[in-house]
Amino acid sequence: MYTLHGALASPYSMKMRAILRYRRIPHVWSQGASARSAAAQVKAPVIPVLEYPDGHFAYDSTPLIHDLETRHAERSIVPDNPVHAFVAHLIEDFADEWLTKAMFGYRWLEAIDQEQMGVWLAFDMLQGGSLAQIEGTARPFRERQVGRMALVGCTRDNFPLIEASTRHVLAALEAHVTDRHWLFGTRPSLAEFAIFGQISQLGVDPTPQAMLRAKFPFTYRWLAHVDDASGVEGGWDERLSPVVEALLAEAGRIYAPFLLANAAAIAEGQDSFRIEVDGMPYTQGSFGYQVKCLNALRRRHEALPDSVRGEVDALLAKHNLMVLFA
Structure with a gap:
C-alpha cells in the first residue's frame, strides 16, 4: 500500500492524488503532521511525498509519475502514440512550471485571498488546536508566502501577463470540455492531471474561484471530474484535438521564451x-x-x-516551440 503525504492546498499533491485515483493504485491519503514528517525524509522538504510499500520515500510529481508507470502497467496516463506522448509531457511541464504562477499569484496578491487562504492552510496543517492557534500560525506563514512573491515572479507588474496566459488556457478548456471531456481521447493523460493540479487551487481561492464560476463554469465543474476519474474507461485518439493545439500555442507564446531567458541568465551568471x-x-x-x-x-x-x-518537429515549429530544441 502506498501513502501519499500531501495537502489540499498543494497543486502537486492534488495532481498526484488524482493520478493514483484514476490508476486505481491502492493508497492512503495523509496530510497535516504526517505530511510534514514525510517531507523530512526526502532531499528537498516539499510535498507531496510518496511513501512506497517497501517503506522508502520519494518526491517530485513528474519522476513519481514515470516510476509508477514502470511499476504499474494498467491504466497508463501516457498516450500510446509517441507524438502524443511527447506533447502530453510538454503540456505537463508547461502546467507545472508556468501555470503554477497563476496559482501562487491569485493566492497571495490580494488581501481577501491572503487572509482566507492563510487561515485555511493553517487549519489544514494543524487540524485542530483552537482558533487562536490557527490564526497565530496563519500570520507568519502568510507573511512568508507574500514575501516570496518577487522571487517566483508573481508581482503586480508581472501578473497581467500571467493572468492573460491563464485565461487563454481556461478559454481553450472551456471550449473543449463541453464537447470532449479529455485531451487525447476518452481517458485522461498526465497533461490533464498537471493542469488540474494548478487549476484546482483556483477553484478554491476566493478571487479566482469567482472568475472561474463567472467566465469558465464548465472548466470549474470539470475539476471535480478529474479529481476522481477512477470510474473512467476509454482509449486514445489517433489525431490531436484543437485544445491540444491551443495549449501548445500558448506554451510557444509564453513558456518557450520564459525557459530560454531563464537558461540564458543561469548560463551567464545573472540572478534575474x-x-x-x-x-x-x-x-x-x-x-x-x-x-x-x-x-x-x-x-x-x-x-x-x-x-x-x-511529425513532432513540424508540430513544434508550428507553435513556436522548436526554439527549445534547436
Whole structure:
C-alpha cells in the first residue's frame, strides 16, 4: 500500500492524488503532521511525498509519475502514440512550471485571498488546536508566502501577463470540455492531471474561484471530474484535438521564451531575467530547476524515434516551440 503525504492546498499533491485515483493504485491519503514528517525524509522538504510499500520515500510529481508507470502497467496516463506522448509531457511541464504562477499569484496578491487562504492552510496543517492557534500560525506563514512573491515572479507588474496566459488556457478548456471531456481521447493523460493540479487551487481561492464560476463554469465543474476519474474507461485518439493545439500555442507564446531567458541568465551568471510578450513585461529571479526542466524536455526530444521526429518537429515549429530544441 502506498501513502501519499500531501495537502489540499498543494497543486502537486492534488495532481498526484488524482493520478493514483484514476490508476486505481491502492493508497492512503495523509496530510497535516504526517505530511510534514514525510517531507523530512526526502532531499528537498516539499510535498507531496510518496511513501512506497517497501517503506522508502520519494518526491517530485513528474519522476513519481514515470516510476509508477514502470511499476504499474494498467491504466497508463501516457498516450500510446509517441507524438502524443511527447506533447502530453510538454503540456505537463508547461502546467507545472508556468501555470503554477497563476496559482501562487491569485493566492497571495490580494488581501481577501491572503487572509482566507492563510487561515485555511493553517487549519489544514494543524487540524485542530483552537482558533487562536490557527490564526497565530496563519500570520507568519502568510507573511512568508507574500514575501516570496518577487522571487517566483508573481508581482503586480508581472501578473497581467500571467493572468492573460491563464485565461487563454481556461478559454481553450472551456471550449473543449463541453464537447470532449479529455485531451487525447476518452481517458485522461498526465497533461490533464498537471493542469488540474494548478487549476484546482483556483477553484478554491476566493478571487479566482469567482472568475472561474463567472467566465469558465464548465472548466470549474470539470475539476471535480478529474479529481476522481477512477470510474473512467476509454482509449486514445489517433489525431490531436484543437485544445491540444491551443495549449501548445500558448506554451510557444509564453513558456518557450520564459525557459530560454531563464537558461540564458543561469548560463551567464545573472540572478534575474526579463521577457516581454504582447507588450506585457515579466521579470523573475533565475532558477536552476527550470533549466533542469528544459534539459529534461530536450533529452526526451533527442530520444524520439526517427519515424516520428519529423511529425513532432513540424508540430513544434508550428507553435513556436522548436526554439527549445534547436
